[in-house]
Amino acid sequence: MSLVTLYNACQVCGDQSSGKHYGVSCCDGCSCFFKRSVRKGSHYACIAVKGNCVVDKARRNWCPSCRFQRCLAVGMNIAAVQEERGPRSQQAQSSQRLLAQTPPAPPSPPAPTVHFQILAQILVTCLRQAKLNEQFRLVARAQQDAILQVVWSECFILRASHWSLDISAMIESCGDMQLKFMLSEAQQLRADLMELNFLETLILCRKELALNADYALILETYSNGALCSLARYTLHRSHWLRFGQLLLGLRQLSLQRYDCALSCMFRNVVRDILKTL
Amino acid sequence: MSLVTLYNACQVCGDQSSGKHYGVSCCDGCSCFFKRSVRKGSHYACIAVKGNCVVDKARRNWCPSCRFQRCLAVGMNIAAVQEERGPRSQQAQSSQRLLAQTPPAPPSPPAPTVHFQILAQILVTCLRQAKLNEQFRLVARAQQDAILQVVWSECFILRASHWSLDISAMIESCGDMQLKFMLSEAQQLRADLMELNFLETLILCRKELALNADYALILETYSNGALCSLARYTLHRSHWLRFGQLLLGLRQLSLQRYDCALSCMFRNVVRDILKTL
């Protein structure tokens, strides 16, 4: 198992998710199960009485009670299940649907289109640069794309915070405090070009994102190589405290919340960008 | 015999087929027989020893061994037999109960109460330990609490993954794939007690979480101190690489998604726990 699959995991059973359903990222099975359970209004009793049955892909059908409890525990919204409609042939519609829309819709940011375009350009440049990374370029394309779909934002923050031109006005206009804060924090690393390249390798070659054990080994080798190079380089030019600070700085690059402006703007287009590279 | 009959014929015994089962068009009887045989793992012996008994509608029950062999011969897929499900008996009750038992949007402790309690105990221990951390204990309480409300989960993952007792059963019962994965990844750090303490300091003393500039300076000092200590310690006992790997390991500790089980369970009670410490 890898983090890549976990990103698309059903929050109820861990199976492959098919998107958000009733407010929660989950699989078709759990979505359908939740709908039927709410519709029928059936109250299950735990098979094992204790109410702590394991709910995973293989065993999710063992105990409907515990599966339903888990649906609720991860936040699936009963109110979002609509009234049963007739067969598809008939066109009977009810007005009750308005009551049952799922509430948590992250507001899409009205960023000025020009600035959006420029940020998108920066993102494309970052992704292109990543694919040219000295180590990462040697990784198979499928593995590359799987990784980039997770870490694209870290590459973006790293490179954008050290962009040669001043892009602060653009960031300002996005109105996202978190993005602004993260970029300014990352700027304080004041990494030079060599350091940036090593850090990029460390972002890209995370063995937890490997699709299988073979890739994991390769990625770990690259990561260790970048660690050694970075250590030698920083030790040569300054103090080795610098080495540790740069590595700690990597923590600041990951988006803390899923619904920041950057994520909202670009998470859905990253896949499309990757196809063109 | 007509084509229609052939098409609808059980490929095992020639009886009327009821659709595809386990990848093969076959009758209810053969389908059921195959499932039971696989589930029980029964190894039949041919009644006639020779293993070439006729399997047709009339004689299919004569020799289970030859019937099962024929199931396999026509390509029935053992992997398509699912895990057994719980009994279907006592379930449907009134719909009033469902709505009555429904916890509102933030679902308080989910079902497995015993394991929840133990995990909560571990969390409390982690938080208490954090407050006793050599550097962090010197920070003002308000700043401490502000930081812990963000990084509590990282402390938890770090300590729980290196817990002295085996807590894997408890983690398993949570049914959260991400939590399980993160703990197993963190375990691979195999940090000793000293390393754990330094890493804890690095988690707790993040200057980005400072409430003001003064605290930021203090936290940075502590963080740098822990970096130095950790560097000296690892360099003394092993290799530079180890130092870098431990720092990179810190990345794995942060919850990637806001709605994993750990977060659902505890994010609302962390504040209350902190009040009591």
Next chain:
DNA sequence: CTCGGTCATGGTTCAAG
């Protein structure tokens, strides 16, 4: 993109053998 419904194919049940 996430609602809805559909239906082939999983599952269990239980009288009959």
Next chain:
DNA sequence: CTTGAACCATGACCGAG
């Protein structure tokens, strides 16, 4: 016991807005 006809549940798939 095992069998299999009858019935229930599941989830991959598709259309609508």
